[in-house]
Amino acid sequence: MKVVDVAVGVxxxxxxxxxxxxxxxxxxxxxxxxPGGKVEVNETAxxxxxxxxxxxxxxxxxxxxxxxxxxxxxxxKQVRLVVFIVDGFIGEPKGNEGQPGKWLPLSxxxxxxxxAANAAIIEAVKQRIL
Numbered sequence: 001m002k003v004v005d006v007a008v009g010v011x012x013x014x015x016x017x018x019x020x021x022x023x024x025x026x027x028x029x030x031x032x033x034x035p036g037g038k039v040e041v042n043e044t045a046x047x048x049x050x051x052x053x054x055x056x057x058x059x060x061x062x063x064x065x066x067x068x069x070x071x072x073x074x075x076x077k078q079v080r081l082v083v084f085i086v087d088g089f090i091g092e093p094k095g096n097e098g099q100p101g102k103w104l105p106l107s108x109x110x111x112x113x114x115x116a117a118n119a120a121i122i123e124a125v126k127q128r129i130l
Contacts, residue, residue, distance in 0.1 A: 003071065003078045007049035008036035009086040010067060010125055011059070011093055013103070017125070018057065018093040021100040027077060028115040032104075034083070035093075045082035053086065058096040063088025068124050072117035083121050085128070 011018040011034075019032045037052035039045050050061045064084040071080045095101040106129055111119040 001073075001078050003080050005039040005045070005080050005082065006036055007039050007045040007052060008034050008081050008083045008121065009049050009053050009061070009064070010034050010083065010121065011053070011057070011086045011089065012106075012129065015106050015129075016103040017106055017109070018101060019104050020057065020095055022115075023099060027074070031115050032113045033115060033118065034121065035101075036081075039082070046084065049082075049084055049086070053089070056096055056099075057093040057101060059086075059089040059091040059093050061086055061089050067128065068120065070117060070120045074116070079117060081117055081121070083124070085125075 020035050022029045022031050022033050024030050035053055035056045036049060039048040053059050053061055064086050067083040067085050069082050093101060106125060109122045111122050
């Protein structure tokens with residue numbers, strides 16, 4: 001089974017993070033997610049992150065720091081999530097592709113509201129930031 005590489009940004013402002021609602025027609029649809037997207041051939045994860053956040057939530061990334069890399073098997077698909085804390089950006093995040101988005105207090109992050117692979121991200125964010 002092919003592993004899909006995905007760059008993920010945990011966009012932080014003060015004690016909140018910006019999350020988006022996955023479209024119901026996508027894998028794990030109807031769940032909240034940290035913005036990001038597939039890493040293209042000949043692209044670094046950090047470059048993919050900057051490109052995807054510009055496209056998806058209309059921000060320009062100015063500073064990131066690596067958080068963790070996790071691999072998760074959903075049964076029908078395997079993903080490798082390369083996760084970054086995005087703590088410097090220009091612009092106000094919004095659902096640039098029509099998807100709902102919101103600022104969520106870090107203390108309110110609930111793994112049940114996110115795809116299963118995100119549980120480790122939420123735990124790492126809470127350990128690092130809170």
